[in-house]
Amino acid sequence: MDTSLAAPYTTAFGFERTVGPQIGAFLAGLRARRLLGVRVGEDRVLCPVAEFDPVTSAATGDLVELEPSGTVTAWTWVDPREGWDEPIDSPYAWALIRIDGADNTFFHRVDTGGDPARMTPGLRVRVRWAADPVGSIEDIVCFEPPAEPPVPGATDPGAEIGEPVATIEAPFHVDYTYVAGVGRSVYLRGMAERRFLARRCPGCHQVYFPAPDHCARCLQVLDAPFEISGTGTISTFCIVNLPFPGQLVDPPYVVAYINLDGTGNKLQHRVLEVAPDAVAVGMQVEPVWAPETDLEPSLASVRYFRPVDPTLRVPVADQEARDA
Amino acid sequence: MRDIGVVAFAQSGCRAANRRDDMADILAPVIAEAVTSVGIERGDIDFYCSGSHDFHEGRTFAYIESLDAVGAWPPISESHVEMDAAWAANEAWSWLQLGEGDIALVYGIGRGSLASDPDQVSHTQLDPYYLAPLHPHRHAFAGLQAHALLATGTVTERDLAEVVARSLSAAVENPHAQRSGVHAVDDLLAQPYVASPLREHDTAPLGDAAAVLILAAGDRARDLAANAGRRPAWIRAMDHRMATHYPGARDLTRLETVEIAARRATRMAGFSPAEIDVAELHTEYSYAEPMLAAALGLAPATTINPSGGPLAGNPTTATGLIRLGEAAARICDDTVDRALAHATSGPALQHNLISLLEGERR
Known part of the structure; x- marks a missing residue:
């Protein structure tokens, strides 16, 4: 017979992945609903935190606390995918967000309630925290435009930042033919x-x-x-x-x-x-x-x-x- | 440097999903076509180098199956890259430059159809701490880069649609194309977004295919090419550069890696991308073409992707190698004298390989 058999199968691994000390501290911050950046070189701050300066390869320096808000610099509008456990039900944006006080940009979702017209250059957004933070990038559900300008000092002060996160769960699952x-x-x-x-x-x-x-x-x-x-x-x-x-x-x-x-x-x-x-x-x-x-x-x-x-x-x- | 040139290129048709053949069976006729065309036998080949990726196949060391297509008994000298086979060509070219042998066969096998949902695969290439856990849509980084490019005001959505229309129209003449046709730009612009500002036709169609190049050195290359009524397409330069892995750490509107690789390739080749006739660019997205053309400094008269390019067929890890093959083929058959081939890897044009090719009077 000149035809081939084909069958579905799944490859899945329940990997656990160690993180570096700086990334671990950043993730511990997220667990406490606090956003940390890291100093690099003379006067730059990176958020999210990196272990090494992507420009000079030098080890990054001291951690600094940042307001969990920023400005959208670029975005792409997408529909939530069928069969995926998406944290946002309506269409949303993947975006690069410059966190206030940071020199790089942060990749994450932006939820504007399903309205693409609200995505504008320079859109101000702030973090929407997950209900049960665990020390993962997913502790940030997404960024969203503030309903009104935040009152200084009125933002959630967050919890005490505990020990740095040592490992994250990194499951892998692909369905193949x-x-x-x-x-x-x-x-x-x-x-x-x-x-x-x-x-x-x-x-x-x-x-x-x-x-x-x-x-x-x-x-x-x-x-x-x-x-x-x-x-x-x-x-x-x-x-x-x-x-x-x-x-x-x-x-x-x-x-x-x-x-x-x-x-x-x-x-x-x-x-x-x-x-x-x-x-x-x-x-x-x-x-x-x-x-x-x-x-x-x-x-x-x-x-x-x-x-x-x-x-x-x-x-x-x-x-x-x-x-x- | 030794004179190392492409003397043969063959590929299978790009198919949305090949459900008949295993890896070796897709590859075997393509290898046979390339080897036979230059009148050599398997024993004449000093080195084999291939490119594929287990995440597309879903099995560890999946490429081993492809060795059944080259006849690996008695044992052969071979190597493999877990990425686009354009980098296998780079390894084979280096190997020949080192004088380890005279003839190398490079193959790429790509099967984009095996994973049921490409979004399950695409995030595996990302930063595992901050990006992969978010499971971004597979077009997310391209959408961001395209958005950033359009925001500079140098390129419009209409320009992107024109790239698509020209590519798919050129692909009508390419028997291996998976997608081709004549489209009005306004019709393309009327289509919905998949990841704004990108529409379905702005993204290269994933599929299955294999490609094979034969590289040879010096007079051996001249003889082999002559056997097929061709001339060698000398690879005068190859250089590749990679940007940092976190897209938020770089200016997405500037392809510094391409600029550096092109500068170094120019020094090596003695001519620049501005002086070539044809460029085959690894444009998995329409917006990549104007970005690459600008970063390379291509002259306005340069013919870009006469094959239709990846927008007409994107068999994952064979796509970059096909660019090298298509560029070389136009020198081998005397259509042009100088060509450029580009291959890319990683999200948002992270890693770029530039090759400059040249023909000689015969």
Whole structure:
């Protein structure tokens, strides 16, 4: 078939990221609903605070407290995105704001209640604080035009600035489509039918399982698929003793490179139904398929490999049989 | 300096979403076309260098799959940059300048279609403390820069629409273009904003494609190009400069990195961007064209993006390399004698690579 399988998948990491001492102090200020700047060189102030002067690369100096207000210097008007947890429901601006007393500009949102006409050059804005500040740039929900000119000294004095923030949460989440390609789709479709479909290169006669569409050695398009038994020989292996999130089998267990009979490459898979210390290079193994109802176009249709010699087999623990 | 030139350029068509091929299969025919055109075999290539980005692919070390398209057995000498492949060309050019070999193959593979929502990917290139957590729209920094540019009064929204109209009209002649057509400027201006003052057509359409360049040195380059009925497009200079990562720390209306890179490239090449015939600019946004033209000091008669440029097709990490290929191709086929190629990376034209190319009488 000249079409490819494709499937959605998500990559996500729950990263935590350390911040520098100056950035940590700035974020601690936000947590207390106070806006800090930092001195650089003779007479300049940066807000947000940087660890190093972007012009001279020198370490930045003393922190100074600034009024949480400023002037818009540039903006772009956008609509809130569907499927995103946007803090503003109506259209808003991404803007550069020169904080009063600072020499650089601050990138953040400006909310004018959904009215783009209120975005004008030199627009005066002030910070709208988050209800529950945690020590993150998101403690500022956005900037907004003041309803009326602020009375000096009447602004929220904020809380005591505590210890500098040491780390911030930096999650990563992207939804992707995996495109297997016409080559690998052949073997994947075979997996859903309990078949191992291999392909041979007409140029160098290398046999691949799984097979891409063309030979990675001589670049020729591979011949038509043919079925192999799925039995093979352990080429090398390791015993996994380390637990990790998402693990399908309780350690210890064996992961092996298996040279499937009739192919020239190696397939990585689990080897179960055998005591890990009884596994050896050269051991003959055979596939154990998932039940009919669980078959899918995936290598997961082969739950694991086991020794061909029944005398070497030991029953898999109930847990492993269920999870494998 | 050695004479190092482009002797072959090939690319696949820019597609909004290729759902048929894996990375190697997109690349393999493009490599074959470039290699075959100059009458060499794989074994003749001394060095491979590529550019792609895992965040577009969604898998770590995703580019390894692309090595299946170059035949990496027996082992080859190769390298990879996690960015636009124009920088892979810069690495290969440096490698050849160092005398490590005579022929290098550079490829870029870009797949902008795999992430379901490009906004989930774009923020990963940003400052992780102050910018990425806000998840800005992917056009946010371009919108800001365009707004700042328009506020100077030197460029109007109509100018931007004219850039789009000219680019898409030029792309009609480009069989690899993803988007092309003849548009009236007033019709373009009637479209809604996606990130004001930018409209959809002001932004380059993300997609999937691969591009391949073959670089060669000295007489080897002359021979290879002659095999294809071409002349080498000598890369007389390459220079790249990067601005600081926080957009609020720089003047967005001034491309100092481009000015510096262009000055240094001019010294290296012996001719300036003002003396070239064709410029292929990595304009992921329409507003970038007038900004770059001004920063480079291009002469008014310079032909800009005769291919249609990125506004006609933007296969992420192959887009900058295609600029180099398109610029070189016009020297290789004797259309012009001098050309400039520009590539960019990062938000709001943060990092810029300038190449000056030249043909010789044959």
